[in-house]
Amino acid sequence: LLPETQRERFDVVLVRPRNPLNIGAAARAMANFGFSRLSVVAPFEATWREARSAVDALDVLLNAREAATVGEAVKGATLVAGTGSLTYRKPEQRVVRLAELPELVSREMGRGGRVALVFGPEKHGLTRDDLSWCHVLVEIPTDARQPSMNLGQAVAVCLYELAARVGAAGVVSGPEPVESGRLELLAGVVEEAMEAAGYRAGAMREGERRELRLMLRRMTLTAHDTRRILGIFRRILWRLGQGPGAGRG
């Protein structure tokens, strides 16, 4: 199981779960494998109420945080991993097999980062918009004839793999990783600069915003890089006569 110092830097995020039993099952798997931080994004209200009022509701569920968006739920994470099957999807970010995730998590923890593991709703999994927040997509190797896993079981399988194999890696010295919320701040300033430069009149379409978000995650920026690029774009914005993007910072 993960040492205590790592557990506090690991979030399980359930996006729009529909079935209270699955929320309970996810919480139970977390307790089984020693994870404690659960966030639930935009749950259906009745589902959420029912899950938390179960007589056997675990502490992990009672202490769960609610978030309106995936972006809000993963704001503090420096590595966001989405889960899913690739059957119907062409991935837009790096794909790793679940068996490779422990090493990725160990390394991220070793450099002082925070990890979020994100699970989509039962029927359709994470949307492209949900996935635009993810640095990597974790693939659970399933049979092509029955690829789609039950949510509670998918959570159990992923957390088992991590509990069994994440090492208490020594602290790695190296550049400070950047939190998801900082990247989104940068994306906002870049967008303002693009608009100010006449790159695209009016608001960006949602698809382009997602592209930009993904691109910033594929670049694996450090906290320092992010500050530097933010500075450059704020300067550009200022020169374009738009002010430094106040109200976004």
Next chain:
Amino acid sequence: LLPETQRERFDVVLVRPRNPLNIGAAARAMANFGFSRLSVVAPFEATWREARSAVDALDVLLNAREAATVGEAVKGATLVAGTGSLTYRKPEQRVVRLAELPELVSREMGRGGRVALVFGPEKHGLTRDDLSWCHVLVEIPTDARQPSMNLGQAVAVCLYELAARVGAAGVVSGPEPVESGRLELLAGVVEEAMEAAGYRAGAMREGERRELRLMLRRMTLTAHDTRRILGIFRRILWRLGQGPGAGRG
């Protein structure tokens, strides 16, 4: 995932499951990870009927075999692995961590054996009697504060580990492994010989029968050894004037 030739030599065995949803969940995990042979031991009749009549019941469930006892369900297996937590139990056979199971299974498959993975009922897990049929006990590493897993999740975690890591190991030449049913035949003849020798008057108590069963499994006999020892005990029986234990062979 396991190659087809190995899947046919792998059984998942659920012992006295109580909850139809868990039976369905176990079947789904099997389909997800490409396993197809399910046996259910002494299910509660209503539970069993309900599980199989679910609208989304999978082929693996509709094709499941029913057995009266664990011994019957694992009769053809040369390696029987029980699952469970060790919190309340002192194990009477070799214990392996789940992460070690793939290697064990690969080796058994490589020498032409058949494997059965046995799961106990929801609340209390496998009994000592159930476990007496097992060569090894597989431990899923869980948090001591919440060690007990949901049945469907435990099945998913074990099958994931096997699907991800059982290798298509080349055929290992070596002695032929012995099937569980043959060992039980031997145990019966040994028991008769013991009684005939006046070792213990009357029928053996259940606890001693379990001890004998376990001992024979700890010895990791080959098919050849088993035939040889069976011959010796039949000869002893004959000399003790009891006949060759006909009706048991």
